[in-house]
Amino acid sequence: MNTSNIKKYAPQARNDFIAAMRKQAAKYGITADSILPAEQKGGLLLIGDQVFPLSVMKPRDKLIKRIQTSSFEQTIDYIAYSWFNRLCAIRYMECKGLLDHGRRVLSSADGSAGLPQILEECLDIELPGLNTSRVAELKLDGNKDEELYRELLLAQCHALNQVMPLLFEQVSDESELLLPDNLTKTDSLIRDLVSSIPEEDWSDVQIIGWLYQFYISEKKDQVIGKVVKSEDIPAATQLFTPNWIVKYLVQNSVGRLWMMAQPDSTLASEWEYYIQPAEQSDEVNAQLKQLIDVRISEDGDTLNPESITVLDPACGKRYIHTFNNTSYMLV
Structure with missing residues (x-):
């Protein structure tokens, strides 16, 4: 396997995923320096000068609790890698034709980094827990592709958790909260993943291991040779075995x-x-x-x-x- 594309993509992807999670957390008033109070007003949640549906309150509280238990940086780093890992696994499975519904979740039907096939053909998709009426409503609206795609992607992750719990950890409320917006845009994390690594490189399952190795390479260089904190032990010691x-x-x-x-x-x-x-x-x-x-x-x-x-x-x-x-x- 030629790992040059992976070596170029994965270290930058780590920075991009972490930045995207930070931006999403800030959207809900959570940064490394402060956490804004939230106020319930009827069926709405007020955070600073932003208004959110009340459904945001529970996952936000869980995210805050997680940050207080460990730290902001550790939480963001963990959730960023969780999403990187899930998306890479889905990419491998769609390239190998391993998804039950037969559609691509991250790329177009022709394999390019265009609109995901699952979004284009969503009216024919069945996934556990996916509300088909809601899907039809969003699709027919014509202007809610981002919201629709988010629901489709999360439903796919939930479905994979049922059959591969060791690979797909249960998608928790706080990690869903930090899933970035604008996932179908040309500069999204998903478009970058699809366009950066040629499809032929996904033919070998070892790509998952190499992606992990290069994903942590920058952090490994930062901690190696120093007194390693407990949270940095994986980056310093875990290597992919060819x-x-x-x-x-x-x-x-x-x-x-x-x-x-x-x-x-x-x-x-x-x-x-x-x-x-x-x-x-x-x-x-x-x-x-x-x-x-x-x-x-x-x-x-x-x-x-x-x-x-x-x-x-x-x-x-x-x-x-x-x-x-x-x-x-x-x-």
């Missing part, structure tokens, strides 16, 4: 154990990173055989790959590799 390293680790741990138990197996010939073990003394070979015999006696007549556990004490992220039709997650 697929070839994962294969090397699994083939020479789980794979080696399998070959010790099945010496007549030809499976190792298919492993490009497998290293034949060095010759051992009779004493060491006897100890290794005893270990294998114990595992076989626990599993039955033969070693069961699904019973093998592997510890990587220096691993900061989870990664998965399939060996002998079994997926192994090293943590």
Whole structure:
């Protein structure tokens, strides 16, 4: 994979996402320096000289509480990355045709950075919790594309949370509040994501890992070599593990154990990173055989790959590799 486009896009994207979240928070009277009081007037909420629907009060209060628990900077940084991560995952899925409704959520039907296909064909879209009557009303109005697209995007995120909760955390009220406005405009975060990285680069799932690595690269450079605060530990220590390293680790741990138990197996010939073990003394070979015999006696007549556990004490992220039709997650 050519990572040059990702390396150019992701660090700037971090700054852009954080700036967008800051701007959205300021819209609701929340900045790093102050939090304006809010006053309820009937079905409206007054913040400074701005008027909002009363529905803003609950998520705003949750956002304030989160800021008070950690800090303004940490909260903005976390929510910015959450939206970056969600949008990148949706982009990957739409390029691979993995969304149930078959429409693109971030790009046009032809893959370009134009009006999202889901917006153009919204009357035919069904998503859990999406109010189709409301969608039709906004679409027929003709002037509410921004409001409509926001509802469609949030509905897509909610739907993905139901099937992939580990990848799509529950979209909480405060993160929805900071989702920027004007998402369909030419200078939006979404348009930039689609136009900055060619679609062919999305063909490999490793792009998600590289996006993360380059997203935090600037912050990593800022904290590395210094006394690292607890909130900066991920930026200083977490690195994306390329697929070839994962294969090397699994083939020479789980794979080696399998070959010790099945010496007549030809499976190792298919492993490009497998290293034949060095010759051992009779004493060491006897100890290794005893270990294998114990595992076989626990599993039955033969070693069961699904019973093998592997510890990587220096691993900061989870990664998965399939060996002998079994997926192994090293943590």
